Amino acid sequence: MTGSADRTFVIVGASLAGAKAAETLRAEGFTGRVILVGEEPEPPYERPPLSKGYLLGSDERDAAFVHDRTWYDKQNIDLRTGVRAEALDPGAHAVTLSTGERLAYDKLLLTTGSVIRTLPVPGADLDGVHYLRRVEHSDALRGVLVEGARVVVVGGGWIGLEVAAAARTHGAAVTLVEIDALPLRRVLGDEVAQVFADLHAAHEVDLRLGTGIREIVGEGGRVASVTLDDGSSVPADVVVVGIGITPAVELAQGAGLDVDDGVLVDAALRTSAPDVYAAGDVANVESPLLHRRLRVEHWSNALNGGPAAARSMLGQDVVYDRVPYFFTDQYDLGMEYSGHAEPGSYDQVVFRGDVAGREFIAFWVADGRVLAGMNVNVWDVADDIERLVRSGARIDPARLADPAVPLAEL
Numbered sequence: 331m332t333g334s335a336d337r338t339f340v341i342v343g344a345s346l347a348g349a350k351a352a353e354t355l356r357a358e359g360f361t362g363r364v365i366l367v368g369e370e371p372e373p374p375y376e377r378p379p380l381s382k383g384y385l386l387g388s389d390e391r392d393a394a395f396v397h398d399r400t401w402y403d404k405q406n407i408d409l410r411t412g413v414r415a416e417a418l419d420p421g422a423h424a425v426t427l428s429t430g431e432r433l434a435y436d437k438l439l440l441t442t443g444s445v446i447r448t449l450p451v452p453g454a455d456l457d458g459v460h461y462l463r464r465v466e467h468s469d470a471l472r473g474v475l476v477e478g479a480r481v482v483v484v485g486g487g488w489i490g491l492e493v494a495a496a497a498r499t500h501g502a503a504v505t506l507v508e509i510d511a512l513p514l515r516r517v518l519g520d521e522v523a524q525v526f527a528d529l530h531a532a533h534e535v536d537l538r539l540g541t542g543i544r545e546i547v548g549e550g551g552r553v554a555s556v557t558l559d560d561g562s563s564v565p566a567d568v569v570v571v572g573i574g575i576t577p578a579v580e581l582a583q584g585a586g587l588d589v590d591d592g593v594l595v596d597a598a599l600r601t602s603a604p605d606v607y608a609a610g611d612v613a614n615v616e617s618p619l620l621h622r623r624l625r626v627e628h629w630s631n632a633l634n635g636g637p638a639a640a641r642s643m644l645g646q647d648v649v650y651d652r653v654p655y656f657f658t659d660q661y662d663l664g665m666e667y668s669g670h671a672e673p674g675s676y677d678q679v680v681f682r683g684d685v686a687g688r689e690f691i692a693f694w695v696a697d698g699r700v701l702a703g704m705n706v707n708v709w710d711v712a713d714d715i716e717r718l719v720r721s722g723a724r725i726d727p728a729r730l731a732d733p734a735v736p737l738a739e740l
């Protein structure tokens with residue numbers, strides 16, 4: 331890229347989206363200053379292993395890092411870890427850091443991600459209450475999810491279920507409390523959520539569904555039990571709270587950017603402020619594919635959104651229209667989900683394969699069109715599912731359900 335040497339691009343949020351954006355700026359030939367600012371002490375890392383391989387003890391800590399520290403030096407990327415961006419002044423094209431430094435920028439990318447929701451009940455600050463977002467949280471959990479520990483997981487979302495699976499694998503006794511009638515019901519709907527409830531029941535997780543938490547009861551400052559809304563009490567050594575996240579919009583909000591469940595961006599990932607972009611968990615994107623706004627809290631969106639924002643910052647013509655994708659691993663179940671199908675948006679779930687044996691594909695269908703598909707212990711089909719979602723074509727449900735009909739022929 332010519333004429334870029336004297337320009338400064340600042341990226342706020344040094345995680346997957348931010349690191350991938352910085353990498354893309356260099357790969358695309360940007361020769362100016364790239365400053366990557368992150369409040370965590372670690373260089374950018376990926377979070378999925380924190381509730382899976384790393385928590386299980388099967389993956390090394392280093393495997394989670396996007397690049398090792400020396401890579402940033404070699405790429406001439408000015409990585410500032412342990413530094414928070416405190417204030418953004420889009421009019422002046424400047425951002426103030428927790429070090430007191432005021433950085434002038436030509437373009438700025440917000441990849442500030444998400445912050446965990448905390449549990450608003452008495453006892454939530456007792457020793458033994460854990461959350462899971464950062465690597466140090468996973469480190470702490472590795473020390474307590476042990477044989478014989480009594481673990482209460484609050485929240486039956488992806489994180490809660492993955493922690494429950496890891497805890498069971500380590501030999502802990504696990505109770506999972508979910509306020510809804512089934513874990514993951516708001517994401518997957520009743521039909522497929524039941525598969526995950528059955529999976530955890532089969533692994534002897536004590537599922538307490540349709541009830542919340544009234545109080546965490548302590549003894550000597552440590553967790554001793556959890557009182558549920560239905561009045562029952564569950565003894566506990568460890569409580570892990572996974573009740574969701576909210577987008578980290580504080581900086582954007584303070585700067586007067588348009589914010590509504592995330593930082594609002596167009597399909598080129600531009601915010602309402604000139605020369606300010608957003609990507610990853612924090613961005614609420616106008617999706618040309620789905621004809622609506624969508625904020626995606628998943629790995630692949632950070633992996634792809636960061637680079638897309640970088641290209642947009644470089645003036646390339648960017649239309650970010652990825653089919654949403656995510657994955658999970660729990661016990662011996664691995665799955666990928668492609669598309670977007672909220673309960674209420676589809677009229678049918680079509681299964682192909684062996685649901686009881688947990689080797690199947692589920693399709694969420696509206697008016698004959700595939701909105702989303704999930705392959706469970708069936709591999710190398712995510713591209714075909716994505717193609718079906720993208721095409722919007724009407725497909726005969728009988729053919730969709732028939733394993734004898736190759737997906738490529740649908």
Ligand SMILES: Cc1cc2nc3c(=O)[nH]c(=O)nc-3n(C[C@H](O)[C@H](O)[C@H](O)COP(=O)(O)OP(=O)(O)OC[C@H]3O[C@@H](n4cnc5c(N)ncnc54)[C@H](O)[C@@H]3O)c2cc1C
Pocket residue numbers: 342343344345346347348367368369370376377378379380381413414415416441442443444462463464489578581609610611612626627628629630632655656657658659
């Ligand atoms: C335990 C766990 C397991 C997961 N597993 C999966 C999975 O299996 N599949 C999947 O698809 N997704 C998974 N996810 C979700 C996925 O990790 C996220 O979607 C992804 O991390 C989002 O990346 P991001 O770069 O947008 O934001 P984040 O990863 O949230 O990073 C944002 C960074 O910005 C920093 N920051 C925020 N504000 C400031 C500021 N003002 N100044 C400086 N720095 C700031 C934060 O400290 C943070 O380091 C998982 C998440 C967690 C926590």
